[in-house]
Amino acid sequence: MTQVKMTVNGKPASGEVEGRTLLVHFLRDDLELTGTHVGCDTSQCGACVVHVNGNAVKACTMFAVEADGAEVDTIEGQAAPDGTLNTIQQAFQDHHGLQCGFCTPGMVMSAAALLKENPKPSEAEVRHYLDGNICRCTGYHNIVKAIMAASGQEVSALAAE
Amino acid sequence: MYDFEIERPGNVADAVKALGQEDAQPLSGGQTLIPTLKARLAMPSVLVSLAGIDELKGVEMRDGALWIGGGTTHATVMREAADSYPALASLAARIGDPAVRNRGTIGGSLANNDPSACYPAGALASGATIETDRREIAADDYFQGMFTTALEEGEIVTGVRFPIPQAAHYEKFIQPASRFPLVAAFVARFDSHVRVAITGASNEGVFRWREAEAALGATFAASALDGLTLDGGEMISDLHGSGAYRAHLCGVMTRRAVQSIV
Known part of the structure; x- marks a missing residue:
């Protein structure tokens, strides 16, 4: 077992992990931050996307030991402490960007990473960036719309596909 | 696992x-190795993480060639090679x-x-040099078949030196489920010669299409490839495409790459 320490959503977190413990399992089982989901467990679906040192990564395809000393941000850290949703989360609600909600934590974290590097993405850029996030409910349209809206762009003209 | x-x-x-220990294996980004471990297709006793080694990271010009540290992520190459070698950054x-x-x-x-990976095509077409902890290996000698390289047990790729072609293009026909290429061609045009590397197609992994190189070396135009074909019998055949289909795609991808350059 190895002792790991990291900063998760701005707060210190630590625990004992095996070499093979995945970051997503450390977050969910040890820290009880169950907002980060395990969908496919094969790095295809993106339900487990979190940020490590500001970069979006799939927490199911990284060992907890590798995040030792890192700044980790998960879906739980996105809303304000009083529960007020952040801009992206609010846009998902306003534009019905989720149905069952299983993929949503990963979608929101990927969207946050996209808007950080590209504050005004085109619709095509949003769709391209979501290559690694799979949603089986919405058909993506309202997710794309929500992300466009969160970036402050007009979305009423976005035609349904 | x-x-x-x-x-x-x-x-x-x-x-x-650390890699000298029995059944030790290096871990870099883990995007292939971790799924492999999950599927219990590998059973190392020790994983040696290379992620904390700063000397393995970086993108910089060295003596007219582009040096990329072995531990540099694709995202970093995408950003930092965009000006010096745009075709590689695009790959x-x-x-x-x-x-x-x-x-x-x-x-x-x-x-x-991996026989369908992108970087082997970029390295082979560029005539790159693979630097390891103990020697330098020309790309032409490095790739030795599907999942096989010149690397010895415990040898680490510390960096890759890319000569920068006059012009180059990577044309990828994506397999959308895996996001690997079904077939992709990297065409690099140098002052005196042309190199063409194909990935995703051959049972032997990445390879140089020498007939195409010769034809393009004489006349750098898509029409120079007219009549050139590859043998589908030597190509990967699976549920995504037959060998004959992949052989056909090699020509299409190479033509498109050339058209993007001229």
Whole structure:
């Protein structure tokens, strides 16, 4: 077992992990931050996307030991402490960007990473960036719309596909 | 996953030493290795993480060539090679998805030599030199078949030196479920010669299409490839496409790459 320490959503977190413990399992089982989901467990679906040192990564395809000393941000850290949703989360609600909600934590974290590097993405850029996030409910349209809206762009003209 | 220990050396010398242990295996970005471990297709006793080794990271011009550290992620190459070698940056930008690109590394890709990976095509077409902890290997000698390279046990790719062509283009026909190429062609035009590398097609992994290189060396135009074909019998045949289909795609991808350059 190895002792790991990291900063998760701005707060210190630590625990004992095996070499093979995945970051997503450390977050969910040890820290009880169950907002980060395990969908496919094969790095295809993106339900487990979190940020490590500001970069979006799939927490199911990284060992907890590798995040030792890192700044980790998960879906739980996105809303304000009083529960007020952040801009992206609010846009998902306003534009019905989720149905069952299983993929949503990963979608929101990927969207946050996209808007950080590209504050005004085109619709095509949003769709391209979501290559690694799979949603089986919405058909993506309202997710794309929500992300466009969160970036402050007009979305009423976005035609349904 | 079977159980294993993870070691985190801070420099290449310590990593090489750690890899001397029985059944030790290097871990770079882990975007292929971790799924492999989950499927219990590998059973290392020790994983030696290369992620904390700063000397393995970086993108910089050295003596007219582009040097990329073996531990450099695809996302970093995408950003930092955009001006110096745009075709290579574009290749890096199309590997996997954004989260995969933030972890996966060039050294990991080249060490694994997946027959459908992108970087082997870029390295082979560029005539790159693979630098390891103990020697330098020309790309022409490095790739030795599907998942096979010139690397010895415990040898680490520390960097890759890319000569920069006059013009180049990577044309990728994506297999959308895996986001690997079904077939892709990297065409690099140098002052005196042309190199063409194909990935995703051959049972032998990445290869140079020498007939296309000769034809393009004489006349750099898509029409120079008219009449040139590859043998589908030597190509990968699976549920995504037959060998004959892949052989056909080799021509299409190479033509499109040439058309993007001229």
